[in-house]
Amino acid sequence: MNNVFVYCEIEDGQVAEVSQELLTKGRTLANELNCNLEAIVVGHKLDKIAQQVIPYGVDTLYLADDKRLYPYQTLPHTAVVVRLFEEEQPQIALMGATSIGRDLGPRVSSALHSGLTADCTSLEIGSHSDKKAGKDYENLLYQIRPAFGGNIIATIINPDCRPQMATVREGVMKKNILDPKYKGKVVNLDVSKYVSDTEFVVEIIERHVEKSKLNIKGSPIIVAGGYGVGSKENFKLLHQLAEVLGGEVGASRAAIDAGYVEHDRQIGQTGLTVRPKLYIACGISGQIQHRAGMEQSAQIIAINTDPEAPINSIADYVITGDIADIIPKMIKYYKQNTK
Amino acid sequence: MKAYNIIVLAKQVPDTRNVGKDAMKADGTVNRAVLPAIFNPEDLNALEQALRIKDQFPGTTVKILTMGPVRAAEIIREAMFRGGDGGVLLTDRAFAGSDTLATSYALGQALKKMGEIDLIIAGRQAIDGDTAQVGPQVAEKLKMLQVTYVEEVKELKNDTITLKRRLDRGVETVKCKLPLVITVNGTAPECRVRNAKLLMKYKRAKTVTELQKENEDYTMLYTNRPDLNIPEWTVNDIETDASQLGLTGSPTKVKTIENVVLQAKDSKVISDSDENIENMMIELIKSHTIG
Structure with missing residues (x-):
């Protein structure tokens, strides 16, 4: 009892x-x-x-x-x-x-x-x-x-x-x-x-359980985007960076509500909780609900146009600027230095 | 062909999706005044499911039940502009401070007064709390069956309904009998937009309090057009046990609310110059974080 x-x-x-x-x-x-x-x-x-x-x-x-x-x-x-x-x-x-x-x-x-x-x-x-x-x-x-x-x-x-x-x-x-x-x-x-x-009044006619194709939780590197990414189109940049680094793409609730990416990529209190080696937050302001799902990441890079974004205070690297400009540079210098 | 009586449970919520910097006051409380009040998004998905049944089965009625301040009558009107048949606003200071359980109790008691119901349809969850609790808690209060996370009504035939559910890792199709409580997922089709004719027809639909506030005399209009009266129920209009209402009737209490103090890390703030980005990438490669 x-x-x-x-x-x-x-x-x-x-x-x-x-x-x-x-x-x-x-x-x-x-x-x-x-x-x-x-x-x-x-x-x-x-x-x-x-x-x-x-x-x-x-x-x-x-x-x-x-x-x-x-x-x-x-x-x-x-x-x-x-x-x-x-x-x-x-x-x-x-x-x-x-x-x-x-x-x-x-x-x-x-x-x-x-x-x-x-x-x-x-x-x-x-x-x-x-x-x-x-x-x-x-x-x-x-x-x-x-x-x-x-x-x-x-x-x-x-x-x-x-x-x-x-x-x-x-x-x-x-x-x-x-x-x-x-x-x-x-x-x-x-x-x-x-x-x-x-x-027992419900008849289950069909049940189709699929293993999630994504393995965001297990990925050592996560490139995540927020509302600040601006469009579905711009999210392609994040996918490119994730692919080059061997990581996965995640997103904040706001980006998902805006329809930029699929729902199962959501990181935060009402989505996934992740602890990767590197979390690259692009255009994410960093509401507590989002931080709850990622703040235990070993290293955090925050890329934002707003130098006052709350996410910056928990980031190891804070870059103020436009992702359209910064992500291609990251890809370029990663490739140049890992040959 | 059968017609159905459908009640849609809906909530007016502050739009937490677009929270700006001024959303918090200096003392750490929420500045509700700057957040627009909207029709909870998944309740609109729920309304659409109800309206589709109405399209298919003429004579079906779709009414909204919402609990909230007087202003929440806005969402009943909004539903009327999109094809709904009015509804009831449950509003009283006695409901203030309700947690999900006390809310469900009040809604359940109101539903008992709304006549014979075939289907109660609600959004999965409201964006201001994300609990997804009220739908199932109402179902339990009424001892009704529930089917949650519904994405599609596949078939409705007499009193048998087939529903497709969206689960964490898959889908499930279930068949059961009415009456039933359904909660609808955000992945279900979006709600239709306002209909211009209905907008003209119902723009003057008001609750008593709204009419009194505006101090305009449309008495004749509201006598001739009973469909323009949005019923406003207080605690006296439903049978309740006071110990189950509002703050008193809420088992959960908020003990403390804390402002989040960010433990500022020792961040490197860098510009977007080529040199800085290259150095950062080299550091990350050297520390075996990447590469």
Whole structure:
């Protein structure tokens, strides 16, 4: 009771990256709170899952295994999670900010009347005193995320409702196996007690999951463009530079909203989090939401027409000028000096 | 042929996509006054899906439900200019400070008063919060099924609908029965533009508060044309439990808001001269960052 719970997603029989990252974070939080870490997996053919999950320091793993529970469906998964949470009363519940977590999380929070914070970039334990109500709280989950407008970071708490729920994007937390021989208990749930047949009302006619063709997250060099790039046409320059350097092209939210590049290249709080060796930010002003996804890059070059752009303060090299002029020079001198 | 009752959940949002330098006040709070208020982009994608169903099934009605300040009536009018059939503005100080859950509760209670509904269609998320929570939370409050991330309505036949969803890494086609809550992805077709005839027809559509503010006497017009009255509901018009409204009804609280203090790095500021760029590239090659 009152433990930290992680809802784990399964892809092709493997625990999703984001779930592994959350298990790692969940273990840290559980240690601070001096409680157990528990995990729930809902799906089918889960006999090999325990050996993947428990090494992250999971004390109890709940499995809901039924042919009809894979692939994910809203109502049956909600039913399992809601009922299990009612029984186990977790104090914290974490989910990936994925198409599954963002479908399931709000549903569960609405059913349990508990608070949910989306796309957190940091999770910490802390206290709170509500002076108006004269109440003091210990060991609350601080759900930290950039908020509206860009230049602010909000710390959200759920003082009175449990579980305290948060979603986190893939890549934001780091994964780390605690102990390959960790001893955890596996509980196989009797699915019929958690889900009724009437909850299987959606028929999945076709499902086509493609591995992302892009590997921006794994690329050592990223050339990213923002609204300041100005057009789809100008983005070609970024592609050229990325190709020459052996990197990938990323973009800020503003560039994607403007239609300059595809959606799956988005870097930032609501997109990818990257940590390349070199990040070249072209025409990116550097709102906090964007920085949240790239500020851990080893080296940053910022190219901007605005010498006051916020991105400049975290850059190793700041070049003020026009990308149409600067990028060709970078390509030229790279080629000249690597022959 | 069946006609459908569709409600589109929409929100008026500050346009955070084009935030200029003056968007933040000196004290670190958001300067809402300088940000234009717009129809949340994905709610327009949602409206388009609803209007397509209306095109296909005559007699279908598409109404907007929005919660916000009096000014938010603008988006109901905007929807009418594009083919919508009016809607309801839910506005009251009692809703102030609502998080997504308290918002969903209020919307859910309003929806219960809007008669029989076949489809509730909402944008996936609003650009001022990006939470994507309100759609599913409303569905749960009403104990309705939801299908999120919808890109296309492939088929609607009587009470069976087939939908294509856009997921993180792929697509999924699902079939289910109405009634249903759908959230529409930004990758769905853009909303049609305003129709000039509808603009002329509905430009005087107003809420009571708007009429009072303008202090103009069009009483006759609004009596003869009931379609120009945009209903404005306060907390008294819907059945609510006060403990679930506004700040009180919000499980999440904002503990602190901090201005981001940028830890200035020791940056090399260089000009765009050939020499400077060449030196930078040589440094990066030498440090094995590139090459």
